[in-house]
Amino acid sequence: MAEASRTSEARRDAVFGRWVILSPARSRRPTDLKSHAAANPSPGAGNCAPKPSCPFCLGRESECAPEIFRVPAPPDASPWQIRVIENLYPALRRDADPPAPEEQAAQVLPGERAVLGFGFHDVVIETPRHDVRLWDLDADGVADVLLAYARRVLQLMEHPAVKYVQVFKNHGASAGASMAHSHSQMLGTPFVPPSVITRLNCMKEVFESLGKCSLCEFQSNDILVSETQNFSAVVPFAASYPFEIWIIPRRHHPFFHEIDKDMALDLGSLLRTMLQKLSKQLNEPPFNFMIHSSPFEVSSSCLPYVHWFLQIVPQLSVTGGFEIGSGCYINPVFPEDAAKILRELDSS
Amino acid sequence: MAEASRTSEARRDAVFGRWVILSPARSRRPTDLKSHAAANPSPGAGNCAPKPSCPFCLGRESECAPEIFRVPAPPDASPWQIRVIENLYPALRRDADPPAPEEQAAQVLPGERAVLGFGFHDVVIETPRHDVRLWDLDADGVADVLLAYARRVLQLMEHPAVKYVQVFKNHGASAGASMAHSHSQMLGTPFVPPSVITRLNCMKEVFESLGKCSLCEFQSNDILVSETQNFSAVVPFAASYPFEIWIIPRRHHPFFHEIDKDMALDLGSLLRTMLQKLSKQLNEPPFNFMIHSSPFEVSSSCLPYVHWFLQIVPQLSVTGGFEIGSGCYINPVFPEDAAKILRELDSS
Numbered sequence: 009m010a011e012a013s014r015t016s017e018a019r020r021d022a023v024f025g026r027w028v029i030l031s032p033a034r035s036r037r038p039t040d041l042k043s044h045a046a047a048n049p050s051p052g053a054g055n056c057a058p059k060p061s062c063p064f065c066l067g068r069e070s071e072c073a074p075e076i077f078r079v080p081a082p083p084d085a086s087p088w089q090i091r092v093i094e095n096l097y098p099a100l101r102r103d104a105d106p107p108a109p110e111e112q113a114a115q116v117l118p119g120e121r122a123v124l125g126f127g128f129h130d131v132v133i134e135t136p137r138h139d140v141r142l143w144d145l146d147a148d149g150v151a152d153v154l155l156a157y158a159r160r161v162l163q164l165m166e167h168p169a170v171k172y173v174q175v176f177k178n179h180g181a182s183a184g185a186s187m188a189h190s191h192s193q194m195l196g197t198p199f200v201p202p203s204v205i206t207r208l209n210c211m212k213e214v215f216e217s218l219g220k221c222s223l224c225e226f227q228s229n230d231i232l233v234s235e236t237q238n239f240s241a242v243v244p245f246a247a248s249y250p251f252e253i254w255i256i257p258r259r260h261h262p263f264f265h266e267i268d269k270d271m272a273l274d275l276g277s278l279l280r281t282m283l284q285k286l287s288k289q290l291n292e293p294p295f296n297f298m299i300h301s302s303p304f305e306v307s308s309s310c311l312p313y314v315h316w317f318l319q320i321v322p323q324l325s326v327t328g329g330f331e332i333g334s335g336c337y338i339n340p341v342f343p344e345d346a347a348k349i350l351r352e353l354d355s356s
Numbered sequence: 357m358a359e360a361s362r363t364s365e366a367r368r369d370a371v372f373g374r375w376v377i378l379s380p381a382r383s384r385r386p387t388d389l390k391s392h393a394a395a396n397p398s399p400g401a402g403n404c405a406p407k408p409s410c411p412f413c414l415g416r417e418s419e420c421a422p423e424i425f426r427v428p429a430p431p432d433a434s435p436w437q438i439r440v441i442e443n444l445y446p447a448l449r450r451d452a453d454p455p456a457p458e459e460q461a462a463q464v465l466p467g468e469r470a471v472l473g474f475g476f477h478d479v480v481i482e483t484p485r486h487d488v489r490l491w492d493l494d495a496d497g498v499a500d501v502l503l504a505y506a507r508r509v510l511q512l513m514e515h516p517a518v519k520y521v522q523v524f525k526n527h528g529a530s531a532g533a534s535m536a537h538s539h540s541q542m543l544g545t546p547f548v549p550p551s552v553i554t555r556l557n558c559m560k561e562v563f564e565s566l567g568k569c570s571l572c573e574f575q576s577n578d579i580l581v582s583e584t585q586n587f588s589a590v591v592p593f594a595a596s597y598p599f600e601i602w603i604i605p606r607r608h609h610p611f612f613h614e615i616d617k618d619m620a621l622d623l624g625s626l627l628r629t630m631l632q633k634l635s636k637q638l639n640e641p642p643f644n645f646m647i648h649s650s651p652f653e654v655s656s657s658c659l660p661y662v663h664w665f666l667q668i669v670p671q672l673s674v675t676g677g678f679e680i681g682s683g684c685y686i687n688p689v690f691p692e693d694a695a696k697i698l699r700e701l702d703s704s
């Protein structure tokens with residue numbers, strides 16, 4: 009169905025329970041204010057000349073906060089391929105006192121609550137080179153980044169006060185990035201974050217009333233972009249953002265960090281293809297990706313309905329008061345149309 | 357307590373159940389990418405020269421979508437003071453078929469859902485003049501804008517398929533505004549939006565376990581910015597954004613649209629003062645404000661715990677993957693510090 013022939017539709021998804029308004033007409037509205045995206049070119053090819061002052065570059069390791077571990081590069085290559093380091097300006101502090109067990113228990117009670125800012129905030133430097141973007145790596149290189157995430161999540165899981173680890177990547181100033189050198193981050197929090205609770209509650213409701221996991225089946229092939237042995241890449245049925253992509257393990261699994269080498273290679277290859285497609289279709293847009301996994305202490309009764317996935321969100325417009333107030337997004341591109349474009353696009 | 361002496365803290369609020377990470381250290385991180393705010397000056401004094409092409413200006417009414425009603429100006433002034441018009445590029449369409457009652461009933465069931473894009477999307481032009489910002493009006497002028505919102509909400513409420521009306525304002529490109537001329541918007545939706553459901557559930561939990569409305573009392577005077585006979589302006593205990601302000605009716609009330617003339621004048625005056633303070637303190641930042649009211653069909657058992665309020669959010673930074681993924685924000689400014697600064701600031 010062509011873009012022009014579609015009229016507005018409201019859709020709700022089965023994972024977050026979020027409504028979205030799909031409205032192609034919105035993309036035609038004029039503006040007399042400077043465009044956000046145009047004013048904030050994302051870094052990338054051409055923009056990414058090696059920068060002598062970048063602390064994430066090879067040879068400047070001493071300007072970074074302490075290293076947690078490194079993934080060595082093949083012999084004769086650079087001294088390292090990936091570094092996982094502490095964030096020098098952490099939102100949460102590993103040296104703060106973790107909440108006491110009573111405090112942790114009190115967190116499930118409703119009402120206002122405050123705890124000391126204990127937690128872990130780490131940075132994953134995905135490559136020693138300033139001019140290389142994640143999708144310039146080969147599939148093995150992307151897989152190694154994913155395995156570094158998983159390894160670090162497993163370490164953080166050992167800490168009894170860490171309830172969740174949010175893995176995420178910001179690329180481009182309009183997606184929030186302050187550093188251009190290819191990197192991602194993770195935050196281990198002493199609480200289960202709000203969206204994770206919403207997601208678990210919504211998937212639970214679906215499971216209890218329909219008897220199925222929200223992500224084990226999807227309704228139509230129209231939203232499929234690509235499939236590998238272990239993963240499907242789709243534009244979700246109720247995508248909040250234009251050209252949003254979800255990469256979903258085909259077999260039910262609650263935890264990202266239990267990914268093995270083969271799965272990581274498969275995912276690395278698909279993630280790379282999706283980022284290449286977005287870059288090609290949308291002229292290297294600013295974007296975020298987020299891994300949605302399960303809290304560590306999830307009860308075994310939840311395991312049948314929690315299913316991890318990776319969400320990629322190109323940042324093509326600015327969120328306004330409607331979205332902030334209502335939690336409902338306005339997306340001018342129908343998921344089926346975005347999926348068709350991405351499916352037919354040659355990424356190479 | 358001075359900013360420098362504070363360390364990180366995590367807080368959860370009693371209205372949305374959202375965790376926020378308060379982290380003064382974050383504001384010191386460097387950037388090698390162009391700053392978002394600097395690249396997107398908001399319109400306003402100096403920036404707001406009358407624009408011959410602006411359809412919201414006096415004399416260009418014919419370039420707008422149809423008018424719904426106007427608030428006349430005093431005799432001898434311009435032909436109108438405020439216009440409520442249809443949005444020319446509506447996200448939802450008033451001419452679409454509203455969902456049938458069965459469809460409306462099915463919406464409460466979990467799982468994926470799609471409905472035709474029926475709804476109302478209106479624009480409130482707050483002044484005929486291009487160079488006047490909302491807080492340049494006198495308190496009566498702001499009150500009239502608030503009364504125009506309420507009047508339109510009351511009209512939309514008459515439609516049985518409209519479940520909620522989100523009133524909001526975008527000011528400045530980084531807050532999503534596409535038009536510089538002072539205006540706000542409202543969207544009447546055929547569903548109760550996700551954040552409204554989250555808010556009602558959270559306030560219900562607080563009420564059931566603590567026996568009180570989350571907004572009828574607040575814990576400390578440290579977060580108070582200003583108070584009038586009917587309203588308190590506070591920086592909320594777990595503010596997600598730096599210098600976020602909530603204006604809360606002091607007496608329990610679920611519905612914004614039941615505001616009377618006296619209340620509107622009182623609110624208009626306080627809102628004006630708060631916008632002036634933000635403008636002065638933060639150099640006319642881009643901002644959004646949102647009115648959080650109750651769904652029309654809320655059951656009477658909910659009335660004791662739903663309490664409407666107006667949220668003002670200056671947009672000083674870009675949201676990144678952590679916030680999108682987790683729903684938890686990182687705020688570098690402690691609410692008590694922001695409240696103290698705003699309290700002591702002379703707005704005149």
Ligand SMILES: Nc1ncnc2c1ncn2[C@@H]1O[C@H](COP(=O)(O)OP(=O)(O)O[C@H]2O[C@H](CO)[C@@H](O)[C@H](O)[C@H]2O)[C@@H](O)[C@H]1O
Nearest residue numbers: 063072073095096097178184185186187385674676677678
């Ligand atoms: N020498 C050094 N050693 C170690 N670490 C260093 C360092 N120099 C800088 N850093 C850290 O590197 C990180 C780079 O992260 P990003 O570019 O992805 O975005 P940032 O976290 O700044 O903020 C974006 O993401 C967050 C989280 O989503 C949002 O809160 C925010 O608004 C958005 O701009 C920063 O967190 C910074 O503290």
Ligand SMILES: Nc1ncnc2c1ncn2[C@@H]1O[C@H](COP(=O)(O)OP(=O)(O)O[C@H]2O[C@H](CO)[C@@H](O)[C@H](O)[C@H]2O)[C@@H](O)[C@H]1O
Nearest residue numbers: 037326328329330411420421443444445526532533534535
């Ligand atoms: N001649 C005319 N007659 C009538 N109406 C006219 C008109 N010309 C333009 N309009 C309408 O005027 C409105 C102006 O609204 P804003 O500047 O507050 O932001 P906008 O809605 O564009 O998008 C921001 O807010 C929305 C909702 O929060 C976000 O989805 C989006 O990303 C963000 O940029 C637009 O909606 C536009 O359609």
